Amino acid sequence: MITLATVVEMGLATVQDGGRPGLADVGVPRSGAWHRRRYLDATRLLRGQPDTTVPAIEVLAGRLTLHWAAETTVAVVGSARLHLDGSPAPVGVSLRVGQSARSVIEHIGPGPVYVVIDGWDVPRVLGSAATDTFSGISAIELRPGVELAGAARQESDAGVFLRGGSGHHGPLRVVVHGVGKDDLGWLEGPWTVSTTARSGTRLSGGSLREHGSRPSMPVVVGALQATPAGELIILGPDGGLTGGYPVVGVVCSADLPRVSELQPGEEVGLKSLDVLAAVQAFDSAERDRRVVHPGVLGEHGSRQGRT
Amino acid sequence: MSTQWLGDRAVLVTTDGPEAREAVVRTLLHHRSAIGVDASVRRGMRDVLVEVGEPDSRLLGRVEDALRAGAPTIESEATTTDHHIIEVRYDGADLAAAAEALGITSSELIAAHGDQGWRVAMLGFAPGFAYLEPVGSLVTDWTALGRRDSPRSRVPEGSVAIAAGMSAVYPRDMPGGWHLIGVSAIALFDERRTTAPSLLSAGDHVRFTEVGR
Numbered sequence: 001m002i003t004l005a006t007v008v009e010m011g012l013a014t015v016q017d018g019g020r021p022g023l024a025d026v027g028v029p030r031s032g033a034w035h036r037r038r039y040l041d042a043t044r045l046l047r048g049q050p051d052t053t054v055p056a057i058e059v060l061a062g063r064l065t066l067h068w069a070a071e072t073t074v075a076v077v078g079s080a081r082l083h084l085d086g087s088p089a090p091v092g093v094s095l096r097v098g099q100s101a102r103s104v105i106e107h108i109g110p111g112p113v114y115v116v117i118d119g120w121d122v123p124r125v126l127g128s129a130a131t132d133t134f135s136g137i138s139a140i141e142l143r144p145g146v147e148l149a150g151a152a153r154q155e156s157d158a159g160v161f162l163r164g165g166s167g168h169h170g171p172l173r174v175v176v177h178g179v180g181k182d183d184l185g186w187l188e189g190p191w192t193v194s195t196t197a198r199s200g201t202r203l204s205g206g207s208l209r210e211h212g213s214r215p216s217m218p219v220v221v222g223a224l225q226a227t228p229a230g231e232l233i234i235l236g237p238d239g240g241l242t243g244g245y246p247v248v249g250v251v252c253s254a255d256l257p258r259v260s261e262l263q264p265g266e267e268v269g270l271k272s273l274d275v276l277a278a279v280q281a282f283d284s285a286e287r288d289r290r291v292v293h294p295g296v297l298g299e300h301g302s303r304q305g306r307t
Numbered sequence: 308m309s310t311q312w313l314g315d316r317a318v319l320v321t322t323d324g325p326e327a328r329e330a331v332v333r334t335l336l337h338h339r340s341a342i343g344v345d346a347s348v349r350r351g352m353r354d355v356l357v358e359v360g361e362p363d364s365r366l367l368g369r370v371e372d373a374l375r376a377g378a379p380t381i382e383s384e385a386t387t388t389d390h391h392i393i394e395v396r397y398d399g400a401d402l403a404a405a406a407e408a409l410g411i412t413s414s415e416l417i418a419a420h421g422d423q424g425w426r427v428a429m430l431g432f433a434p435g436f437a438y439l440e441p442v443g444s445l446v447t448d449w450t451a452l453g454r455r456d457s458p459r460s461r462v463p464e465g466s467v468a469i470a471a472g473m474s475a476v477y478p479r480d481m482p483g484g485w486h487l488i489g490v491s492a493i494a495l496f497d498e499r500r501t502t503a504p505s506l507l508s509a510g511d512h513v514r515f516t517e518v519g520r
Contacts, residue, residue, distance in 0.1 A: 022345070024430075025348070025349050026430055026505035027505060125498050175314050215353050216431075216438070217353075217354045217356070218356035218431075219313075247313065250317075253316060275312050279315055279362040282362040
């Protein structure tokens with residue numbers, strides 16, 4: 001193990017990966033990358049395929065400055081400005097960084113920015129490097145001065161970039177559930193984001209009033225809980241696993257990453273989608289993603305890279 | 308019993324109550340490999356959730372097939388229910404007030420809490436936090452006591468509490484709105500125990516016993 005980089009300054013950022021699926025029955029949330037598509041794209045840039053074991057720095061706000069202590073490959077995915085030794089550098093591409101270089105990643109948003117580093121090794125807690133902001137389970141705490149350690153020899157290509165659509169726009173698509181199916185008028189809101197966090201995103205303003213509570217039921221990431229005060233809470237990756245508020249719908253898996261892009265004050269549209277269409281939306285969003293190696297581009301840039 | 312989608316990768320089975328819920332859990336675990344290789348089965352108070360990692364339009368049909376097929380009777384399968392005994396020092400800050408709300412004395416509450424059989428209905432709220440529901444005949448009407456009007460911002464680890472017909476032991480320092488009746492030294496959750504981080508699993512049976520008086 002050698003030091004690959006040192007954190008010089010940082011805003012709001014944690015270490016994330018694919019999280020801890022399958023531990024909900026012992027009270028441990030999945031946690032992991034909030035914007036799963038961007039995270040998986042970042043891992044594609046290093047590994048050529050999605051890899052939920054790759055640790056990433058998830059930047060939610062502010063600047064992340066890293067001082068490099070060894071040569072390696074780094075990739076930044078998301079809305080960010082990247083400077084390498086003072087010069088602008090592209091995001092969405094794997095880049096070689098040299099010893100004693102300095103990189104500044106400035107979060108622009110909306111949504112999380114992911115930084116992956118070839119060779120970076122993080123201890124795992126319950127099988128994952130993810131930082132669970134609600135449960136307090138974490139492998140390492142990021143702060144200025146922390147050294148990112150790992151393997152000296154790395155193999156990732158530099159210059160690999162991403163191709164694929166920017167995904168679905170428009171209203172968040174919801175599979176309605178329970179009392180939410182009775183009358184779909186509540187979807188129209190209008191809903192406005194009041195707060196956002198990895199544990200949950202609150203929407204307010206709609207006319208939904210659900211005064212009833214029910215015996216606590218298991219809930220899933222993306223569940224829309226209706227509170228007695230007329231708010232909607234969209235559960236995030238660090239959210240609760242059971243809840244007594246009625247669940248009126250669940251954001252479809254294809255649109256879950258977009259929840260992490262919501263910002264306070266923003267108006268959100270909601271739209272009902274049946275399960276079959278939700279599955280198709282997820283499949284097409286996944287099929288869309290690919291990485292391209294500079295060497296395999298055809299004359300018209302039409303050849304597909306390995307996916 | 309009803310089954311319905313909860314989003315695009317989970318199905319919720321709602322039952323009449325804990326006994327029906329346990330039967331559904333046994334059936335679904337028996338057929339788990341047919342439902343999905345990564346299918347997880349979780350309990351609520353009266354619900355069972357089946358969740359898979361990626362959206363799958365056939366999940367509801369497979370869950371319904373499993374429920375139709377049923378499972379062998381409980382005698383013919385290895386039962387994996389664990390029984391735990393948790394030692395409690397009954398000196399909680401809310402002991403007297405909780406007893407009064409239940410219409411009994413503090414010592415009657417202590418005796419009732421120890422005589423009552425408890426079962427882990429589900430885990431959640433925090434890693435290792437087990438919601439214990441009464442099992443067998445009720446020693447007292449636990450539902451006569453609700454949650455505290457105002458939750459505490461910090462309940463110490465090991466606190467033994469009751470509220471809303473249930474009991475629990477706080478696995479660590481955390482906020483909480485249940486009535487504190489005692490304290491236990493038991494280690495409920497240890498993330499270093501990678502194969503079994505939580506001492507209690509859903510379906511386990513728990514007995515409380517008084518120490519240190």
